[in-house]
Amino acid sequence: xxxxxxxxxxxDLSKAIAGQTQTRLSALFAExxxxxxxxxxxxxxxxxLMTDTFATPQNLFNVTRNFAxxxxxxxxxxxxxxxxxxxxxxxxxxxxxxxxxxxxxxAGYGFWTAAFLALAASALTGFVNGxxxxxxxxxSFVVTLGMLxxxxxxxxxxSDNRMIFEFGPDEDLLFDLGGGSTFGIAxxxxxxxxxxxxxxxxxxxxxxxxxxxAIGANERAAVLTGVAVPWVKISVYVFSALMAGITGIxxxxxxxxxxxxxxxxxxxxxxxxxxIGGANLLGGAGTxxxxxxxxxxxxxxxxxxxxxxxxxxxxxAFVGSFIILAVAFDRIRALRSTNL
Amino acid sequence: MSVLQLDGVAKNFGAxxxxxxxxxxxxxxxxxxxxxxxxxxxxxxxxxxxGNFRPSSGRIFLQDREVTFHxxxxxxxxxxxxxxxxxxxxxxxxxxxxxxxxxxLTRGFGPIRINDYAAMNRRAAELFQxxxxxxxxxxxxxxxxxxxxxxxxxxxxxxxxxxxxxxDEPTAAISVRQVAEVLNLIRHLRDQGVAVVLISHRMPDVFxxxxxxxxxxxxxxVADKPVAKTSPEEVTGLITGAIEHA
Ligand SMILES: Nc1ncnc2c1ncn2[C@@H]1O[C@H](COP(=O)(O)OP(=O)(O)OP(=O)(O)O)[C@@H](O)[C@H]1O
Ligand SMILES: [Mg+2]
Numbered sequence: 244x245x246x247x248x249x250x251x252x253x254x255d256l257s258k259a260i261a262g263q264t265q266t267r268l269s270a271l272f273a274e275x276x277x278x279x280x281x282x283x284x285x286x287x288x289x290x291x292l293m294t295d296t297f298a299t300p301q302n303l304f305n306v307t308r309n310f311a312x313x314x315x316x317x318x319x320x321x322x323x324x325x326x327x328x329x330x331x332x333x334x335x336x337x338x339x340x341x342x343x344x345x346x347x348x349x350a351g352y353g354f355w356t357a358a359f360l361a362l363a364a365s366a367l368t369g370f371v372n373g374x375x376x377x378x379x380x381x382x383s384f385v386v387t388l389g390m391l392x393x394x395x396x397x398x399x400x401x402s403d404n405r406m407i408f409e410f411g412p413d414e415d416l417l418f419d420l421g422g423g424s425t426f427g428i429a430x431x432x433x434x435x436x437x438x439x440x441x442x443x444x445x446x447x448x449x450x451x452x453x454x455x456x457a458i459g460a461n462e463r464a465a466v467l468t469g470v471a472v473p474w475v476k477i478s479v480y481v482f483s484a485l486m487a488g489i490t491g492i493x494x495x496x497x498x499x500x501x502x503x504x505x506x507x508x509x510x511x512x513x514x515x516x517x518x519i520g521g522a523n524l525l526g527g528a529g530t531x532x533x534x535x536x537x538x539x540x541x542x543x544x545x546x547x548x549x550x551x552x553x554x555x556x557x558x559x560a561f562v563g564s565f566i567i568l569a570v571a572f573d574r575i576r577a578l579r580s581t582n583l
Numbered sequence: 584m585s586v587l588q589l590d591g592v593a594k595n596f597g598a599x600x601x602x603x604x605x606x607x608x609x610x611x612x613x614x615x616x617x618x619x620x621x622x623x624x625x626x627x628x629x630x631x632x633x634g635n636f637r638p639s640s641g642r643i644f645l646q647d648r649e650v651t652f653h654x655x656x657x658x659x660x661x662x663x664x665x666x667x668x669x670x671x672x673x674x675x676x677x678x679x680x681x682x683x684x685x686x687x688l689t690r691g692f693g694p695i696r697i698n699d700y701a702a703m704n705r706r707a708a709e710l711f712q713x714x715x716x717x718x719x720x721x722x723x724x725x726x727x728x729x730x731x732x733x734x735x736x737x738x739x740x741x742x743x744x745x746x747x748x749x750x751d752e753p754t755a756a757i758s759v760r761q762v763a764e765v766l767n768l769i770r771h772l773r774d775q776g777v778a779v780v781l782i783s784h785r786m787p788d789v790f791x792x793x794x795x796x797x798x799x800x801x802x803x804x805v806a807d808k809p810v811a812k813t814s815p816e817e818v819t820g821l822i823t824g825a826i827e828h829a
Contacts, residue, residue, distance in 0.1 A: 453680060469656040527674070
């Protein structure tokens with residue numbers, strides 16, 4: 244994954260100037276992602292010692308695959324949060340995308356046609372979100388809350404609320420993409436790694452990425468300096484919807500059947516992953532590594548509840564508390580730095 | 584030939600008449616001190632010149648040609664740069680990224696382009712050196728002093744070869760030493776033929792650096808004369824309204 248520093252490429256002029264800039268190690272420990280990663284590792288080690296079911300290849304395979312879905316959607320969510328917005332519609336878009344794939348393949352079309360249509364439908368929801376937010380300046384919370392309802396309802400209309408479990412001639416391809424593995428690594432995990440690298444790269448190395456951060460920190464400054472703010476915002480919501488769309492396709496393949504409650508309240512786990520990983524709900528800050536590590540931590544905790552025989556009803560309490568705790572830590576840090 | 588000429592520029596915000604027919608001419612390399620009480624319309628005037636607002640009526644000429652700006656980018660293309668009162672900086676970006684915000688340097692081939700951080704940091708360092716500012720290009724703006732932030736905002740205007748630079752209270756929130764530096768920069772701009780409009784509440788700044796003082800009161804120009812032919816006392820009277828007109 245691209246590094247946070249670009250020290251190696253700079254000349255000696257800036258090296259001299261950067262004399263005071265923090266070292267790599269201290270920068271690493273200033274990152275929330277590092278601490279969350281440590282927490283995840285500690286949990287994993289603890290679980291392997293406490294139970295003999297955690298560290299089995301099958302369970303680890305399941306854990307990584309499960310967190311990959313939340314992680315994939317969290318990639319898009321992190322970008323949205325960095326830009327100062329929120330996307331509550333992702334869970335429903337996952338469902339809509341999966342449903343479009345299912346229906347089109349069920350009707351006898353090939354996988355690629357179905358996947359294209361599913362991603363087009365997802366991108367359209369993202370475009371509508373982004374256009375309302377950027378052009379009509381509506382709060383992202385309201386717009387995407389509405390889309391949460393609209394997208395799931397569309398999935399119900401399309402499927403007549405049936406479960407679809409027959410996928411036509413390309414069924415094997417779909418099942419392999421979502422449920423298969425290469426070199427022992429589940430395909431959704433590979434997708435997460437590749438798209439995670441891509442997203443990090445876009446954020447760090449392109450003008451688009453710089454503009455996303457700029458808009459999240461000071462939208463007015465971005466407008467005044469000539470950043471195409473509305474287009475960047477729209478692209479951010481389309482990006483988020485596409486990540487949800489890809490996730491929907493993979494989940495359809497993994498589950499081998501699609502129902503209209505797929506991805507229900509997934510947005511909560513996704514937002515938790517992003518925020519635990521250091522994304523600031525006020526905008527302007529967030530990392531992809533953080534989102535992935537955050538998603539991993541949530542899944543490990545979820546898995547541990549099951550393995551330790553604690554009722555899964557507690558999951559919601561954990562995820563919710565995590566969001567609140569992560570934001571609380573952020574507030575405390577902000578208060579401390581303004582009081583200096 | 585004038586660099587900038589305003590002819591009867593007015594601006595209403597709903598019922599508020601922020602500017603009531605302002606006419607003004609600025610020559611090449613001239614420094615204008617724009618003064619006036621809070622709410623007199625100084626920022627509004629400067630924002631109209633910078634293309635942030637469209638005037639409700641009146642005309643704007645650059646190099647004797649009438650122009651209509653469609654936004655700040657358009658004005659910038661015509662050689663007008665502005666330093667905003669709140670500096671318009673992004674705290675979470677580095678000094679160099681802020682300097683280049685909206686016009687980042689990139690490298691690559693064809694449509695695939697990546698940010699050229701090395702070049703941006705190098706160029707920003709040069710600009711800060713010109714400004715004699717101890718601002719490090721790779722530091723985050725969040726950690727910077729008021730003077731350093733000012734340097735970042737001013738460095739921005741130096742990226743292009745502007746004919747006119749508008750500054751909204753650049754010396755309001757910085758140390759005495761930094762004020763001297765900003766005033767030096769203004770002289771430096773003037774020596775290169777750049778016209779500067781300096782909004783300031785600080786009489787000493789205006790009298791040390793400006794060629795002319797223009798006083799706005801409730802949206803009207805009440806005085807426009809060379810600094811040599813006026814005094815801080817007279818300008819104070821004009822600002823408060825104790826002196827009606829000059
Ligand atoms: N965007 C806006 N919408 C409505 N009214 C505005 C707007 N901008 C300025 N005004 C009004 O226009 C008038 C002039 O404001 P302006 O900001 O130009 O004053 P100023 O001379 O820059 O004052 P200060 O010294 O406080 O910066 C004020 O009455 C202000 O309230
Ligand atoms: Mg003002």
